[in-house]
Amino acid sequence: MHPHIENLVRLADKPTRTIIGLMSGTSMDGLDVALCDVTGFGSNTAITVRHFKTCAYPKGYQQRVREVFAKRQVDLQHLTVLNPWIGKLHGQLVNECLAQWQVSAEDIDVIASHGQTVFHCPQKQHQLPDYPNATLQIGDGCHVAVTTGILTVSDFRQKHVAAGGEGAPLAAYGDYLYFSSEHENRVLLNLGGIANITYLGKGAAMGDTVCADIGPSNTMLDAYVQHYFAPKYFDKDSELAMQGSVSRALLKALLAHPYLAHPMPKTTGPEVFNLDFLRACQTQSSTLALQHVDVLATLTEFCACSVAEQLNSLALEHGNVSVYASGGGLHNPLLMARINERLSADVKVYSLGNLGIDPDAKEAVLFALLANETLAGRPISMSHNSAMPNVSMGKISFPD
Numbered sequence: 001m002h003p004h005i006e007n008l009v010r011l012a013d014k015p016t017r018t019i020i021g022l023m024s025g026t027s028m029d030g031l032d033v034a035l036c037d038v039t040g041f042g043s044n045t046a047i048t049v050r051h052f053k054t055c056a057y058p059k060g061y062q063q064r065v066r067e068v069f070a071k072r073q074v075d076l077q078h079l080t081v082l083n084p085w086i087g088k089l090h091g092q093l094v095n096e097c098l099a100q101w102q103v104s105a106e107d108i109d110v111i112a113s114h115g116q117t118v119f120h121c122p123q124k125q126h127q128l129p130d131y132p133n134a135t136l137q138i139g140d141g142c143h144v145a146v147t148t149g150i151l152t153v154s155d156f157r158q159k160h161v162a163a164g165g166e167g168a169p170l171a172a173y174g175d176y177l178y179f180s181s182e183h184e185n186r187v188l189l190n191l192g193g194i195a196n197i198t199y200l201g202k203g204a205a206m207g208d209t210v211c212a213d214i215g216p217s218n219t220m221l222d223a224y225v226q227h228y229f230a231p232k233y234f235d236k237d238s239e240l241a242m243q244g245s246v247s248r249a250l251l252k253a254l255l256a257h258p259y260l261a262h263p264m265p266k267t268t269g270p271e272v273f274n275l276d277f278l279r280a281c282q283t284q285s286s287t288l289a290l291q292h293v294d295v296l297a298t299l300t301e302f303c304a305c306s307v308a309e310q311l312n313s314l315a316l317e318h319g320n321v322s323v324y325a326s327g328g329g330l331h332n333p334l335l336m337a338r339i340n341e342r343l344s345a346d347v348k349v350y351s352l353g354n355l356g357i358d359p360d361a362k363e364a365v366l367f368a369l370l371a372n373e374t375l376a377g378r379p380i381s382m383s384h385n386s387a388m389p390n391v392s393m394g395k396i397s398f399p400d
Contacts, residue, residue: 004398007151012376015039017109020097020150021368022090024116024139026193026270027218027328028062028069029233030054031090033097034364035108041377043206045177045369051101052361055093062233068118070270079118079138086116086139091147105149112371112394113154114363115139120269122166135167145397153371153394160393168267169196170393172211173373174366176200179355180209185321187314188352190362191329193219194269195307199314199321212264215257215306216273217329221299223275228292235296238334244293246301253281254302260309300335308342315346326352326359370394 011017016039023032035051064082068074090113098105115137122133141154157167175188175198188198195217199210221241222234235241257277259268278299282288290298315321329335330351340349352359374394 008375008396011109011151014109014376017372017375018107019368019371020094020108020111021364021366021371022094022111022113022144023363023367024090024114025363026069026117027222027234028057028065028116029222029328030056031093032361032364033094034361034368035097035101035103036365036368038368038372041373043177045372047178047365047369049358049361049365051097051103052358052364053097053100054360055097058089061089065116065118070119070274082118083138083140084143087113087141087143088147090115090139091144094144094148094150108148108150110371110375111144111148111150111152112156112367113139113141113144113152114156114367115141115154117269120168120267120271122267125268125272133161133164133166135161141395141397145399149399151399152397153374154397155395156367156370156393158395166265166267168269169198169211169213170370171196171363171366172198172209173393174369175211176206176209177369177373178357178365179324180204180206185314185318187311187321187323188362189307189311189323189325189327189349191217191303191307191325191327191332191335192363193217193222194273195303195327195329197310197314199264199318201318210264212310213267213269214310215260215268215303216270216299217303217307217327217335218332219270220273220275220278221296221303221332223270224278224292224296224299227275234328235332238300238332240293241296241300241334244291244295244297247285247287247290247294247298249285250281250287250290250295250298251301251305253285253287254278254298255305260306264310297334300332301338303329304335304338304342308339311339311347312342312344315344320346321348323347323349324352324355325349326357326362330359 021034037048039046068079120135141152145152161167180200182203185202186200195214
């Protein structure tokens with residue numbers, strides 16, 4: 001038997017695997033690195049996060065990626081060279097974390113690398129009948145493996161697409177394994193670049209889990225700040241948006257986007273919700289002369305409206321729900337206040353920290369869980385939910 005295969009068998013048989021989860025979201029504000037000990041698999045999974053850090057990207061990272069990010073026409077050479085460059089960079093950042101934490105690479109069983117999404121394109125978005133759902137993440141897993149000397153599982157979304165899914169959101173798999181409850185209806189709300197939710201009914205089977213992208217969270221806010229308030233990268237503590245007033249005309253135009261009315265499950269991204277969409281809505285609503293702080297206030301309200309409406313709808317259908325929030329939007333005080341003000345009495349919002357996981361670490365931890373399932377689990381059964389196919393995800397890259 002090849003030594004690599006023997007190693008995979010050994011990892012599958014270990015009672016506890018030490019896994020580093022990596023996540024770089026559409027906000028591109030840094031690489032989340034979570035060092036986890038994962039015991040068991042499937043519904044018997046237990047996880048301990050030993051270390052977590054968000055590693056700042058080097059100067060110019062965002063600029064390089066934004067040359068190809070969510071754009072239909074790009075320089076193919078630039079896209080091609082970014083793929084290994086990001087993989088190597090992510091590997092270097094892992095090495096720096098291990099040195100800081102005084103952990104040897106030999107003590108890590110596997111790295112779970114999400115990569116950097118540059119284009120997400122489900123069929124109902126591209127509307128090309130001869131082509132399937134599609135999504136593209138770069139940051140080659142082989143480069144991560146070689147740079148760190150650690151077995152790497154990467155490119156999780158492609159199997160999901162190949163099996164009939166849209167490649168996103170993948171959070172439902174890990175959310176069910178770790179956060180499902182026999183005692184309450186739970187919603188895991190991630191306010192990243194795109195706001196997404198996982199609904200976990202009290203005592204429900206895994207196949208009843210519902211996951212969906214609601215609409216934009218930070219992606220349009222951050223893009224607007226970067227365009228008009230450079231060198232600011234985001235609206236820290238809502239300082240800018242709190243100076244503005246909501247434009248009801250612009251808000252109405254934003255909320256008219258047909259995606260918001262689509263039933264769950266559904267996926268979207270910055271390919272749809274971006275500054276071009278904002279500009280079209282401003283033109284339609286005759287609000288091009290708005291002060292920049294008023295636009296930011298309105299974009300914040302736009303996110304709050306779409307999130308609160310979906311949460312209220314779940315409560316109306318299922319009864320009381322407990323919402324556990326994570327992602328960068330959790331640190332946006334105006335956004336969180338506006339969401340809470342719009343919620344019905346049947347919806348209560350808490351930080352994911354109440355369930356024992358650092359809210360900022362959640363996405364990286366979820367990919368560590370997916371890698372654990374790839375190595376030691378069974379295909380996750382979502383058999384009657386076509387949006388969440390019954391598959392193992394991730395491609396394995398050996399370090400030599």
